[in-house]
Amino acid sequence: MTFTQAELDYLATQHIGRLATVAPDGQVQNNPTNFFVDADTGTIVIGGGALGRSKKFRNVQRGSTVAFVVDDLATVDPWAPRGIEIRGRAVALTDQEPPVPGMSREVIRITPTRIVSWGLDGPRASRAV
Template sequence: MAFTDEEIAYLRSHALGRLATVDAGGQPDAVPVAYEFDGEVFWVGGTGESVLRTRKIRNVRAGNRRVALVVDDMVSFDPFVARGVRIYGDADGPVERTGMMGPGVFLRIVPRVSWSWNMAGEPVGANWYEARRAEH
């Protein structure tokens, strides 16, 4: 199973998410990141030499390839409307490529499993949003 057309449209309409990696000591690190989604994999990185010194790049280079990426937004607080996609995947790289910010260095994230909620953008009801789980 893969992303639905609705999930793909949502992921392509956003460019900011939060990426979590883990260091050699097991310490999680979550950071806001710009990302690109090509329909199959996610690309996270940037331009300039400093991107190679970021924790996300260092953690993946050290062999800690399992990552989590969350893309979500708040459509409204009144009524309460939230939606999003959470992805568990495997990262490799860094890879030199031309991305949305031009040439740079990027992690390539291949999704393994994802959860999405409220792609339709409906107000929350009596129960919290039910998530759709997909294996990739």
């Protein structure tokens, strides 16, 4: 398993993350997006209404590295941030079964190479996978 059970449990409660990609000219783009965890393959799947026409999709098609962050505040008093950063290899896929009806047939699949999590099940954890 790529993700710990605590990470999978946390990701299951969240609906939005931020995907950072890099354009060929070196410009970084970071956008909120929905996501789905494929626990069987240990990957993250990004989908959308017109994902194939997006800059993030084109960046990934051109070989961009990616970082995907999901985070929130468990409480504000006391201050308790928690989250997960997933760095990895991404592929832009076409003609895929949409993760949710009504989404486009393009998806971005992220295979983690490094996972950093905090506030989920003890001290901050960082590991290569």
